[in-house]
Every structure is written in C-alpha cells, then in structure tokens.
Amino acid sequence: MYQVMMIEDDDHAADDLTALIKRYGAERKIEFSVTRHATAIPLIKSHRSYDLVFMDIDLPGINGMEAAELLRTYDPTVPLIFVTNLAQYAVHGYQVDALDFIVKPVSYYHFSMRMDKAMRAIARNRREHVTVTTRGGVRVVPCAEIVYVETQAHDLIYRLVGDKGDEPLRVRGSLSALEEELGGAFLRISSGCIVNMDHIRAMQSGTLLMDNGDTLYASRAKKKAALETFADYLGGSI
Template sequence: MLQIAVCDDNIDELSNMVQLIDLYRTSKHLSCEYAVFSNGFELVSVLEKGKQFDIYFLDIIMPGLTGIDVGKEIRTFDKTAPILFFTSSPEFALESYSVKAINYVLKPISKEKLFFTLDDLLEQIKVKEEEDALIVKSNEGVQKILISNLSFVEVIRRNVLYHLHSGKVVECTELFSSVCDTLLKYGCFIKPHRSYLVNMQYVDTIENHQITLQTLSTIPIAQGKAREIKQQYLRYQMEEE
C-alpha cells in the first residue's frame, strides 16, 4: 500500500490534487492511501511522531514552513523518499534540488501533468525496489527487505538480525560473512565492528567508540577503527552531495 503525503496551504489546490490522485489510482488500479496537510507544521508534526510516507507532494510557497523547509526536515530521517514540488513560481527550481527533489512541477496542475509525473515516478520506484532489495528467509518466512529501509545489521551467535528503520527486526539464520559481501557492494554500508553493518544514510553522529543512528540505536566501533570509519562516512557524504 503506497502512502502519499500532500501538503498545500491553498485549499482549492489541495482539493484539486486529491481529486486528481483519486482519479489516477482508480484508472490505474493503484493500491494507495493519501493524507492531506494544509501547512508544513502539520506534516512535520506527524513525521516527528514516527509516521513515514512513500511519496511527498509539497507546495513550495507556504507561510511559516515553506515546502523547502519541510523537504529538509524529511531528509533528516529519510534520504530516499521521492519529494515532488508543486508551485506557481519557477524561482525556487534550483533550491528545490538542495533536498534532492525528484521533480518540480508548475501550477496549475492538470490531469495530464499529474498523470505523466506519477507514471514516471512509479516506474522509478518499481525499478529501485527491484534493484535495491534483499530477499531473506526469516523465522516468519521469505521476506523482502528494501535497502533504503535497513538501518543496521548485527549478528548474535548464528543469528543475523536485520534492523529496519521502522523498528521492526527480521531474524535469520545465515552466514554473516555472506551478508557482509552482499551489503557492502551497495556503497552505503560500513562495517565498524566485526558483528555489525551500518547503513550510512541513517548515521547521526560518529564518536571514537560508537555510532549513534537517527533511530537512537548505538553501534560499537572496534578499537582503532574510528578514523577509518569517519573517513568512509565523509566520502559517502561527499558522493551524496
């Protein structure tokens, strides 16, 4: 079930977006839900309580918190969710890419314009999910884990625990060395300790003896490895820019 957040302070524009999304999901037989917000503060408040969405539709010009401000808040905990900006002015186009927006669409939003944008976006999501995912055999059966949802992995004896950003833990019995070989190929993972792999997109702070994640989990750093880990994280951040 795809979760979409729509934020616009103009009630008429918000209503138009909702009608078009309803029309799109009916015509495409798409399984999705959406939540509407009349200002940036409402959306940020919901996000701070732990709610996440798969796609964000944001108006840029809003009082208080602009769409750019909201986009920056989203990026503090979610580096990959698609953000689409809708606005009546093209002057913020360049700034919108500072939060890695996937698209920038000028109002008024027509059926053709929205349908084309969503078709393109959903195709990108489909490709990403096919490429950036693990299929694991857990205690609950075969499961698909999106790399973008995986915050860290640890091994306890012969059990490998996949910690998702949502807080869910998927437990499997497999070789940790094989897991390391697979995940380290993605370029967003580091191995600070022989028993841990960390997804750098969820790193909050790196100290000499531990890494603190945005989920507040703490990961130990092996003795003498802090300098290397910090350099790897710095390279990752520079590549992301």
C-alpha cells in the first residue's frame, strides 16, 4: 500500500486525478491510499511522511511552491509532482527538487509516464536492500545485486551477481509479495520469474539474455508488456 498526498483545491480536478491514480493502480496491480486536502496547511503542520505528493501550484493561502519549500525542510526525498495549469511556473519546481510536473487537463498517457517515473523513485526511497530469512539466519541482499528471482515449488531462488556456479540463495516466500517490495527496476516476465532490468543485456521476442550469462523466456501472456516496459525503462520514462 502506497500513501499518496494530493494538495488540490479544485474538486473536479481532484476527482479526475484520483480516478487516474485508481486506473494506474488497477492496471499495475498496485494499491494506493490517497489523502486529499484543498490547502497545503495540513501537509505542512502534520510533518507526516508520504510515498508520493501531488501538488497544485495555484493554491489559496500558501501556494504550492512555498509549500514545497517547507516540505523539503523535513522530507527531502519524497517524490513531488506538480499538477498545475500554470505551466510557466513549473520550471521553478526543480528548485525544490520536484520529480516532474503535469499540466492540466491531465491525460492518462502523460500521467502514467510520470507515475512510472515516480514508482522508481519510491522504490529507491523505500528500500535499497531486501532482508531474507534463511536457515542460517537473516541475510541482507542489495537490490542492485539481484539478477533475477524465480520460483521452485514454494521457494524463491535468488540469482545474484557473482554467484555463477555457487548454490543460489533459496528461501520460502511469495513472488508476488517480493515483486511489490522490490518494484522499480524489477519486471515480471512470467508467473514464476521477476528480473532486474538493470541486468538485462539483450531482449528480443521475449527471450532475455542476462548479464550473468543466463537466458530467460517471457511467457506468452507477459511478453508484450515486458517488451514495452523494458523499452520504456531504457528510454528513462518508467
């Protein structure tokens, strides 16, 4: 469950943005909890942490840019997306380290691209490591060292950088739960395998060559989406 804060004083715009978030979540099988306020005061006063913030610029009282400056005093990393009809001010968003901006009216195409980018940022903020419990105890695994994870029976098999020829890391677990935890650069290519896109050397017609030398295959059901997602990832829009 991802916590989203929306600062938007226009009810219709807030409803439209909420619908876009729900559509994106339904398509990606991601759960979002959206908290909406018409002014920035609750965000500033609460100092509560969120996974993602959508901010209008033209707000009553404290405007979105001023609110973003205050937000950054206690949360320097939360992805911030400005949603505004004041396009001429959007460039100033980079002064408060805004992730991106969307100009109203918002189309789903442009929204989904920004959300893909936001989800990568959220993944980086949430976790750079995963903790797995093995028979020998707890092990911390850097996400960057995971090449791919596959299922065998009820076990998760971690294929890690540099473990060629070694016994792979094997733990009990749910691949779906791990996929949600990892997010970001990780891609589901079949019901039994997720891969780290940073370790894909080549991908063609659903055949993946990983940089550890392994060859993987996307299932027929996942192939089209996997190809599109990887192409977007290479383009920096996911």
